[in-house]
Amino acid sequence: MGAEKGKKQRSEEVEEERNGADVIDVELVQTIEKLQSIQEDLEKINEEASEKVLELEQQYNVIRKPVYDKRNDVIKSIPDFWLTAFMSHPALSELLTEEDQKIFKYLDNLEVEDFKDVKSGYSITFMFKPNPHFEDAKLTKTFSFLEEGVTKITATNIKWKEGMGIPNGVSEEKKGNKRSLAEESFFSWFTESEFKGDMYEINDEVADIIKDDLWPNPLTYFNNEAEEDMDEDDEDDEGSDDGSGDDDDDEEDAEA
Amino acid sequence: MGADKGKKPKLGGADNENNGTEQIDAELVLSIEKLQEFQDELDKVNEEASEKVLELEQKYNEIRKPVYDKRNDIIKSIPDFWLTAFMSHPALSELLTDEDQKIFKYLSKLEVEDCKDVKSGYSITFHFESNPYFEDAILTKTFTFFEEGTTEISATAITWKEGMGIPIGVAAEEKKGNKRPKADESFFSWFNNIQHSSNLEEIHDEVAEIIKDDLWPNPLRYFNNEAADEEGSEMDDDEDKDGDGSEDDDDDDDQDDDENED
Numbered sequence A: 001m002g003a004e005k006g007k008k009q010r011s012e013e014v015e016e017e018r019n020g021a022d023v024i025d026v027e028l029v030q031t032i033e034k035l036q037s038i039q040e041d042l043e044k045i046n047e048e049a050s051e052k053v054l055e056l057e058q059q060y061n062v063i064r065k066p067v068y069d070k071r072n073d074v075i076k077s078i079p080d081f082w083l084t085a086f087m088s089h090p091a092l093s094e095l096l097t098e099e100d101q102k103i104f105k106y107l108d109n110l111e112v113e114d115f116k117d118v119k120s121g122y123s124i125t126f127m128f129k130p131n132p133h134f135e136d137a138k139l140t141k142t143f144s145f146l147e148e149g150v151t152k153i154t155a156t157n158i159k160w161k162e163g164m165g166i167p168n169g170v171s172e173e174k175k176g177n178k179r180s181l182a183e184e185s186f187f188s189w190f191t192e193s194e195f196k197g198d199m200y201e202i203n204d205e206v207a208d209i210i211k212d213d214l215w216p217n218p219l220t221y222f223n224n225e226a227e228e229d230m231d232e233d234d235e236d237d238e239g240s241d242d243g244s245g246d247d248d249d250d251e252e253d254a255e256a
Numbered sequence B: 001m002g003a004d005k006g007k008k009p010k011l012g013g014a015d016n017e018n019n020g021t022e023q024i025d026a027e028l029v030l031s032i033e034k035l036q037e038f039q040d041e042l043d044k045v046n047e048e049a050s051e052k053v054l055e056l057e058q059k060y061n062e063i064r065k066p067v068y069d070k071r072n073d074i075i076k077s078i079p080d081f082w083l084t085a086f087m088s089h090p091a092l093s094e095l096l097t098d099e100d101q102k103i104f105k106y107l108s109k110l111e112v113e114d115c116k117d118v119k120s121g122y123s124i125t126f127h128f129e130s131n132p133y134f135e136d137a138i139l140t141k142t143f144t145f146f147e148e149g150t151t152e153i154s155a156t157a158i159t160w161k162e163g164m165g166i167p168i169g170v171a172a173e174e175k176k177g178n179k180r181p182k183a184d185e186s187f188f189s190w191f192n193n194i195q196h197s198s199n200l201e202e203i204h205d206e207v208a209e210i211i212k213d214d215l216w217p218n219p220l221r222y223f224n225n226e227a228a229d230e231e232g233s234e235m236d237d238d239e240d241k242d243g244d245g246s247e248d249d250d251d252d253d254d255q256d257d258d259e260n261e262d
Helices: A007-019 A022-076 A081-088 A098-104 A205-214 A218-231 B019-076 B081-088 B098-104 B187-192 B206-215 B219-232 B254-261
Strands: A107-114 A121-128 A138-145 A150-155 A193-196 B107-114 B121-128 B138-145 B151-155
Touching (some): A081 A107, A121 A205, B107 B206, B121 B206, B138 B187
Antiparallel strands (some): A150 A193, B121 B138
């Protein structure tokens, strides 16, 4: 350190031996404060950037919505579309018991929707035609990202009809079916809970797969199934591509 | 309806029991085609969205750059800033051998820079003052992401001075019963880890990610933990936290060290 610094410096230098490096501490402290101030500037910039990205996502969600709506209308005229797509998806197909697949024949609409501000959460809704299994026309599972990293998951409490319950799939229907079926019904996915912690800790893989993989383009999965049916045109004694699920062995080939 | 009888393959795979089946198939095919159109439309929208997000990131990188430059200037006047920050970071501290820490005393600047277009990659650069270990003033590791999804990693081939090499860190004389576990391998071997991969996801350079995503955005946070601890125990501190005083004394007060070396 130069000796030109001045009186203040010098008197502090005198105290050096006692306190140990006060001189440097003062300058250091000032430098660190300047550094802190820069970090705060950076934080402000980053916040602004995040907000702008969020705005973009909101904007594009608004643009996408009508396209998704029109798409869903077309899907309604394709028999068993979502069932077929599910059964063609390598992961999702593992989740449907035989009983579930029967129920899915009444599934005519699937919808994934972000909250308006995108960051607060999203919901996944299954819409069913009247069916002998449960009363509900809609089954929804909602993920809400609350303050302080808490995630709240709410889901429809399914009103099963008499004699129905969460089907456990271990039924007499399993006629030596080759494919491994889920042991637990897919519908047990509609349970509620609350998490505290990083959003990324939430391990609802099914939700992730439906939202990020199936929903953006279910046609790719559906088409795999359909293509298989086309190939097996003559030898196929299933008779339908609607994924009735009894003896489909197509989904093995249906990879993303 | 049903005018396209023989045109398309039957989706249902059913034999033609009646013309109705083919009629339905034709409608089905039409629906699927319409569906494909909507998917194509969605693809376009998504591409546009991605481009806009990328533009935003590029724009904000440009805004941040001068701030980072100013920050680096300020950091230059804080002795051993990056060394201290590294040693205060729970993961990074595990990577520096005793020898590495000696070398890090010559580290004057760290820089993380995205490619201009952000998506093509980034580089991490360590600037060193003249030192007895290697000739290089700059050590850089660069990650390049190509369109086809491949990644290339390149790094400076360190020109070690005579007698120096990749310090192993298991230097018997140095380890004076130091409590904290040290790295077995020198941090500088990170500059050897060069690969090409066809799959972006296979490249998992955790060190790079930690430096880029955790340390670089706010190194002061880690530096302060260290500094805060020092303030708490102003005098002799036998808790050799950062270890950079391992060679001379147990006091981890950087300021003291610097002063002594004056």
